[in-house]
Amino acid sequence: MSRELTGLNSVLSLQRKLVRTDNSLKAQLKRAERKKQIRSILLILPLVCFICVTFAFPIAEMLYRSVDNNALPKAFPQSSSAIKEWDYQGLPSLSIQQTFMGELKQRYQDKTLPKLANRMNIEVSGMRSLLMKTGRKLAKLESLPQSLEEIKKLDKRWAKPQYWAALKNLSSPYTLSYYLAALDLRYDANGEISAQPETRQVYVDLFTKTLGMSLVITVICLVMAYPVAYLLANLPDKQANLLLIVVLLPFWTSLLVRTTSWIVLLQNQGVVNDLLLWLGITSERLAMMHNTFGTIVAMVHILLPFMILPLYSVMKGISPSYFRAARSLGATPSVAFVEVYMPLTMPGVGAGALLTFILSIGFYITPALVGGRSGQMISNMIAYHMQTSLNWGMAAALGGLLLAVVTVLFYLFNRIVGINNIKVGG
Structure with missing residues (x-):
């Protein structure tokens, strides 16, 4: 035990x-x-x-920045709080108007009014001159106006509700007015969203033009790049490496130099026009610069390698045995290429098209130099608001919409590629 x-x-x-x-x-x-x-x-x-x-x-x-509106509520805190009681009917009460006039006088005296007036002028044209004129008159008065008539004497425009509506629309620290303006919309005198006047409807057409030009550039690059990538993938290594160097050669040259070269070639007295006249193809010089045509030609040349390389990387990994198997089963070379080879290259087509399209949407230097006024893209308008008009909120809103477009394209690309992979796997 x-x-x-x-x-x-x-x-x-x-x-x-x-x-x-x-x-x-x-x-x-x-x-x-x-x-x-x-x-x-x-x-x-x-x-x-x-x-x-x-x-x-x-x-x-x-x-x-695309939604920031803190400057106005901080500059007119009492007015921004008081005008929220106004319901866009008629004019604000005398007390609201007096409160605003008092703060307007202070902003004029401390010399911060010009910047604020510029911001409000974006909402309603003529607001800057109205605020500056009223500020000057108020600075000369010892006391604030005591009646609506006295306020109206400062400037007749204060009797119009649209200027008070602009103040009410901008009384919150955050605003969607920049995004509305980027879509050619605005807040009207009743606080409702309405279309901009036809003379100020710019951005939707520019977005449409940018997307259209980018799509055309992408299609042209795809048509030109597909046979080049196929040739690269099927040539012997020695010849393929030599041709690949030629494809990569543009990357060794500055973008500005390449764009300037196209200016020399396409201008009215340029090489292309001289050649067309010498060959007798045209009897007069063609306008190939400072328009959409020149922009597309220059951007296709710059973006073509970005389409070739993704296609080449995918085609290089496709085994020739697939094509031979299709041929052995009775398919003609054209049928085997279309039915077997091309579906296998779709990931490369999608990646190259997405890369080219996104790059072309955000191009700035080439449209600015070659496109002129008619060849401008949305990126040029963003640069204008950043550098010239100093309306950074508007530039941020345009950039935000551009970012949304790119994000949607990435999502669609992932869905399409995922579906294609499932089909190929099945």
Whole structure:
């Protein structure tokens, strides 16, 4: 009996030792995994910081500026609070108007009114002159106007509700007015969304033109790049490498130099016009510069390698055995190419088209130099608001809409590629 108890104790002791050893090994494994995770996080931390500083934060700042309207509520805090009681019917009460006139006088005296007037002029044309004129007159008065008639004497436009409606529409710290303007819309005198006057409807046509030009450029690049990529993928390595160098050669030249070269070629007294006249194709010089045609030609030349390389990378990975198998089953070369080879290249087509389309949407230098007024794209309007009109909110709204378009394109691309992969796998 004692022997059995001794043996049982030995077994239990061995089991406890095994359990302790197993727990110790698990603890060591967890510590090793934790150290590995910490090491991985530390290795990618500089990259994450770089992406945040150069990509995420600027986008967040842009989106914030597109809805930011803190300047006016801070400059006219009492007026912004009081005018919320007005329901767009008739004119605001005398107390509201007096409150605004008092703060308007203060802003004129501390010389902050011009910037605020510029912001309000975006909402209603003529608002800047109205505010500056009224500010000058108020600064000469010892007391504020005591009646609606006295306020009207400062400027007759104060009897029109649309100017007070602009103040009410901008009384909140955040606004959608920039996005509405980017879609050729606005808040009217009743606080409702309505279309801009025809003379100020610019951005929708420009967005449509930009998307249309980008689509045309993408299609032309695809038609030109597909046979080149097929040739690259099926040539012997020596010839393929030489041709690939020719494809990559434009990357060794500055974008500005390439654009300037097209100006030399396409201008009225340029090489292309001289050649057409010499060959007798035309009897007079053609306008190929400062228009949509010149923009498309120059951008196709610049963006063509971005279409060729994704196509080439996909085509290079397609085994020739698929084509030979289709031929052995009785398919003609054209049928085998269309039914077997082309579907396998769709991921490359999608990636190249997406890359080319997105790059062409955001192009700025080439349309600015080659396109002239009729060849301008939405990026040129964004640059105008950033550099000339200094309307950063409008530029941010246009950029935000452009970002939304790109995001939708990425989503559609992922869906289409996923569906194609399922079909190929099936």
